[in-house]
Every structure is written in structure tokens, then in C-alpha cells.
Amino acid sequence: AQTVTQSQPEMSVQEAETVTLSCTYDTSESDYYLFWYKQPPSRQMILVIRQEAYKQQNATENRFSVNFQKAAKSFSLKISDSQLGDAAMYFCAYRLYTGTASKLTFGTGTRLQVTL
Amino acid sequence: DTAVSQTPKYLVTQMGNDKSIKCEQNLGHDTMYWYKQDSKKFLKIMFSYNNKELIINETVPNRFSPKSPDKAHLNLHINSLELGDSAVYFCASSQVNLAPRDTQYFGPGTRLTVL
Numbered sequence: 268a269q270t271v272t273q274s275q276p277e278m279s280v281q282e283a284e285t286v287t288l289s290c291t292y293d294t295s296e297s298d299y300y301l302f303w304y305k306q307p308p309s310r311q312m313i314l315v316i317r318q319e320a321y322k323q324q325n326a327t328e329n330r331f332s333v334n335f336q337k338a339a340k341s342f343s344l345k346i347s348d349s350q351l352g353d354a355a356m357y358f359c360a361y362r363l364y365t366g367t368a369s370k371l372t373f374g375t376g377t378r379l380q381v382t383l
Numbered sequence: 384d385t386a387v388s389q390t391p392k393y394l395v396t397q398m399g400n401d402k403s404i405k406c407e408q409n410l411g412h413d414t415m416y417w418y419k420q421d422s423k424k425f426l427k428i429m430f431s432y433n434n435k436e437l438i439i440n441e442t443v444p445n446r447f448s449p450k451s452p453d454k455a456h457l458n459l460h461i462n463s464l465e466l467g468d469s470a471v472y473f474c475a476s477s478q479v480n481l482a483p484r485d486t487q488y489f490g491p492g493t494r495l496t497v498l
Contacts, residue, residue: 302486304489306424309491310471310491310492310494311489311491311492312473312475312489312492313489314486314488317486356424358426362487367433367438367479369439370416370428370431370439370441371418371426371428371475371487372428373425373426373427375423375424375425376424376425
């Protein structure tokens with residue numbers, strides 16, 4: 268079974284600084300997707316970034332980028348120029364590519380605080 | 384326009400009651416999901432429907448019964464509610480095999496409290 272581990276329950280960053288959230292996963296498959304979702308206090312689950320395992324290039328979305336290390340099964344999220352609105356729970360998630368619908372397997376989340 | 388909507392957003396009820404949560408998506412997706420987020424914020428899949436057909440059914444008590452009248456709707460009915468059912472329930476949708484629409488988009492969640 269696939270598992271996703273987020274070893275940092277809480278992180279803190281100052282506004283305008285950079286922070287990296289860690290995620291590791293365990294799978295014996297070669298085709299899969301990885302995601303970071305953000306859950307602010309409003310509770311809405313918001314997609315931050317997505318990475319296909321077959322792509323060597325790391326995904327980027329504005330201030331958000333990932334460091335995808337397939338051999339190490341590591342998928343960290345870097346947030347640059349942190350803003351107060353980035354404060355939220357961040358969940359790393361894995362989804363197997365099966366050709367049909369497949370479930371997301373989530374990590375336990377990292378709570379990010381952004382301070383002035 | 385709301386992409387994935389759920390009603391109600393909050394639900395408070397007594398143990399033993401039966402309740403339903405409704406989910407609708409207007410994204411034209413063919414697959415819908417129910418996830419449960421417990422008090423420790425852990426998210427876990429419960430069910431998934433593709434074109435009204437059940438395709439994922441994790442180990443969930445049979446008091447939980449999903450119903451999909453069409454591919455834009457997936458409702459969750461819960462019989463004989465128990466204290467342990469208290470959680471936030473999220474609906475999500477995606478379009479299978481059509482990147483990036485195969486990404487799952489979530490509704491706002493329904494916080495269920497069983498007293």
C-alpha cells in the first residue's frame with residue numbers, strides 16, 4: 268500500500284522569507300502523480316501544485332515550486348516570498364495512475380504559520 | 384460560479400439519526416469522490432463513482448451509502464449516526480484520463496457533529 272509521510276507537524280516562516288515543507292512517500296509503482304493541497308482556516312481544500320512522476324522537470328506555480336526526487340521518493344514544497352495568506356495546513360498527496368479513477372492518499376499535514 | 388458545492392456546510396444531529404449530505408459539481412467531470420477528515424485533520428477516501436458507477440469503496444461501515452443520480456451529483460446518506468461519525472466530509476470531482484482535469488477538485492466540506 269502507498270503511504271505518504273509529512274514529518275513536520277508545524278512550521279513557521281517570516282513574511283517575505285522562503286520555507287520548504289517536506290514530504291516522502293512509499294510506492295512500488297512507476298506511474299503516479301503527486302500533489303500539494305492547501306487548507307486554510309476556511310477549510311476549503313485548494314490545489315497548490317501537481318507533479319507527474321514521469322516528468323523530470325520540477326513543477327512551479329508562481330511562488331510555489333517543488334523538489335521532486337523520484338529515486339529518493341521525496342516531494343518537497345518550497346514557498347518563496349511568503350505571505351500572510353499562505354498560513355494554512357498543507358497536505359502532500361499521492362495518486363496512482365491506473366487509467367481509471369483512483370484515490371488520493373494524503374499525508375498527515377503540516378501547519379504553516381506566517382509571522383510579521 | 385461554484386465548481387463543487389456541498390449542502391449543508393454544517394450539520395448537527397443526535398446519535399441514532401439518519402442524515403444526508405449532497406454534492407454537486409458543474410465542471411463536467413465524470414468522477415466524484417467522498418473523503419472523510421477526522422479530528423486530527425487526516426483525510427481518507429470513502430467512495431468514488433465514475434459515470435454513476437461505484438468504483439472505489441474503502442472499508443466504510445455499511446451505514447454509509449453513497450448515491451449518484453447522475454454524474455454531476457453524489458450524495459452521502461448516513462444511517463444510525465454514531466459519535467465517531469463526527470468529522471468533516473469532503474466531496475471532490477475529476478475527469479479521468481484528461482490531464483490536468485484528472486486532478487481532484489474539492490468542495491467546501493460539511494462539518495458533521497453527532498451529539
